[in-house]
Amino acid sequence: MSDTFFFAMEVALNGLMAGVMYSLVALGFVLIFKASGVFNYAQGVMALFAALTLVGIQNGQIPFAHVINATFGTHLSTFGWNVPSFLAILLTLGVMILFAILVERLVLKHLVNQEPIILFMATIGLAFFLEGLGDLMWGSEIKKLDVGLPQGVSDTIERVTYEWFGYGFFIDKLDIVAALVATVLVIVLTLFSRYTKHGRALRAVADDHQAALSVGISLRFIWVLVWSIAGFVALVAGIMWGTKSGVQFSLSLIALKALPVLMLGGFTSIPGAIVGGLIIGVGEKLFEFFIGPLVGGATENWFAYVLALIFLVFRPQGLFGEKIIERV
């Protein structure tokens, strides 16, 4: 078989892996949207903030060092210790849970029964706030994140595929890890929401607030729970993206890539977020490969959005979303 075919295959595979990364971000959106009908604009920034915090804790950085230095004329920067990756991840998770509690206390609690658009605006505010907070706490320079995940092209895969097809596939080890992590995450989340008391409570709240209250479910607890889970997913996405391309501000922009993923998969479906991400990932890579050269390249910038638009016209609820039925 021709090399072009294999090259296309390789492109598709890499697209699949990139898609997994999109899915990870989209997943965070879906979780909060499902449970509270709120589109959480801050999800991308949460991933950035989680990654920043993780690096900061790992390197023993002193939070707000810049502010302290500027105010008191000191020259603080680090505590001078390094925290092991595993512990740092746990601590970061703690920070994200704390963040969830604060969001509930300071924002959501006061916006009960408001229109979704109000809540949406609130999350935009939250995004800017968190972005600034991340800067203040940990500084704005680009940071390297290494939690010990394997990186670089997998030699084994290259060798094995070369023996089989006479063509060595270039696949990044990190992408494979990301795919595995995403799979486990989705399985765990699905099991949780389907078969546990809190999972059921979560779906109940998503469906009808009043009814959920009447059976003894505390809305505030559920919101903290949902935002904590979204924080956890943001942390996972932050680790993956941070390891791949460094922890920097542009990380928060990957959230924009999650939008077409959501339109494809449906805002309310966890499997939808995964499949949507994969389709976008593969689609944009293959499109760039086949059509790109004909139109001058750089199709990856817009392909996802055009695909999403087409979906909006023909299937507005996405592939897996709940059908939108208005009863009159």
Next chain:
Amino acid sequence: MSSLTHKAEIPEGGYRTPDGRIIGGVLMDIRNVTLRFGGVVAIKDISFDIREGEIRAIIGPNGAGKSSMLNVISGFYVPQEGEIWFRGEKRPPLKPYQVARQGVARTFQNIALFKGMTTLDNIMTGRVTKMKSNMLDQAIWWGKAEREESEHREKVEEIIDFLEIQAIRKTPVGRLPYGLQKRVELGRALAAEPDLLLLDEPMAGMNVEEKEDMSRFILDVNDEYGTTIALIEHDMGVVMDLSDRVVVMDYGKKIGDGTPDEVRNNQAVIDAYLGVVHE
């Protein structure tokens, strides 16, 4: 049967119904409750009690404040004045979910089910307050949480049998016809094994046959589980047949309280329903 109704002696404050059931002492006592929305007085200085094992109805013309009363009892509204005593203790202002955890379950006038979930899941959700396992147990899943899940499942299946909705166990409730949805909602309330069951117009919008079914279920719940029931209903015929005692409200005030017969012959009630010439 744990029902009080089969004890031979009449407890203090209790009484015997015409059909021979024995009603226990006061379960909930509503004392001088007043509820205002801004300048509008929805409930004005209302007092009545609900006794253990009793079917208590609240009736009145549209806008009389019946639903507001139910919302006060279930914690959705907090009254500005008055006290609510439950099981002999004064109840502090509680959130609806806290009231639910005390053993008060309810249904809604315009069905509030989890439309995307199946009948089974809806009723399972009703058991949230009964489930003890915590996040950690659930995270590790096997063991305690799983055992608990299957125990609750048994109870839920029992309720499904009781309400004769086996055929729709796995159907998402959004697809069910109105009458069945009402029944599932009753099932979800029953799943909490409440001490006090509040029904907000359980028969609204039903046809005659569905009304008969629902009446039968309400009587059976009361009889078999000994559940105390407070209900709001428009259909006077149904109310008079079902209930042991009736509170009548009009313009937020209590205008009558007593057995169906007493209420039927109360001049104020007749006036409220038939209308009188105001001078």
